[in-house]
Amino acid sequence: MKSYQINTFTEKGNPWAIFKFNHAVGPKDKIHYQNIEDAKGAPLIQQLFYLPFVKSVRLFENKIEVERFDILEWVEVIEEVQEQLQHYLNDGGIVIESSSNDKIPVSVYAESTPNPSVMKFVANKPLVTQSVEFKNIDEAISAPMAVKLFHFPFVKEVFIDANYVSITKYEVAEWDTIVMEVREFIRTYIEEGNLVLKEIPLQKDSSGEEKTSENLGPTETQIVSILDEYVKPAVASDGGNIQFDSYNEVDKTVQVILQGACSGCPSSTFTLKNGIENMLKEMMPGKIESVIALNG
Secondary structure (H helix, E strand, C coil), rough: CCCCEEEEEECCCEEEEEEEECCCCCCCEEECCCCCCCCCCCHHHHHHCCCCCCEEEEEEECEEEEEECCCCHHHHHHHHHHHHHHHHCCCCCCCHHHHHHHHCCEEEEECCCCCCCEEEEEECCCCCCCCCCCCCCCCCCCCCHHHHCCEEEEEEEEEEEEEEEEEEECCCCHHHHHHHHHHHHHHHHHHHCCCCCCCCCCCCCCCCCCCCCCCCCHHHHHHHHHHHHHHHHHHHCCCCCEEEEECCCCEEEEEEEEECCCCCHHHHHHHHHHHHHHHHHCCCCCCCEEEEECCC
């Protein structure tokens, strides 16, 4: 589960304020929205235009620049806007929805992973703001692209994060015979402006309770922060994810869920014990004894 943090920048008298994110939220190329009509298909930008002082908005890959009318100074409202953006993204809000009427040039390349059953397909544009995983077609009801992928008889699981899709295959096929077909399907699907995700599915821990950043304790929050900053970027490069599940204060055990290429990967046990567990022990002395993968 991604945790979005926002830094703000502004100067007295300057009509523009900058909201910089710790994760990508927009396309590589800038989009300038002059009004709420321009922001059709961009729910987050529309939310900003509902604020009476917002004049225009510029969306970049890792930041949003907002121009105000001269009815107030940014110092009066910047914290409120920062909080609104942070809550929206951390609640799984959609930044941009692809329009079925607008074709966007898209490129997708396939990348092998340490898990021989998983191939990573990387697009040149953001797909989702928060990682999602589907073990079967029934779980993918909120993800139209994943549903289509499950129609391929060799697709076992689908994991989507940032700008890539990791697909786990059944043993009935080899990647060298199917990779081009899957790559072209994903490229065409995105280019035609089809919806990748209708909504972010609710995330629950192993006890069945809904997981949000608000119901985490101080130790859990620190664990999630370390995973987000030091672990997830590394495993994401291999098409996987390590999702925090729970922390037991009694035996000081951290439980995680392996997703994407990490699930079933031959090297996952080594990564957990010699990488993540040792890192958490070093950065949180006396609080961590072991890290266990629930699906390892």
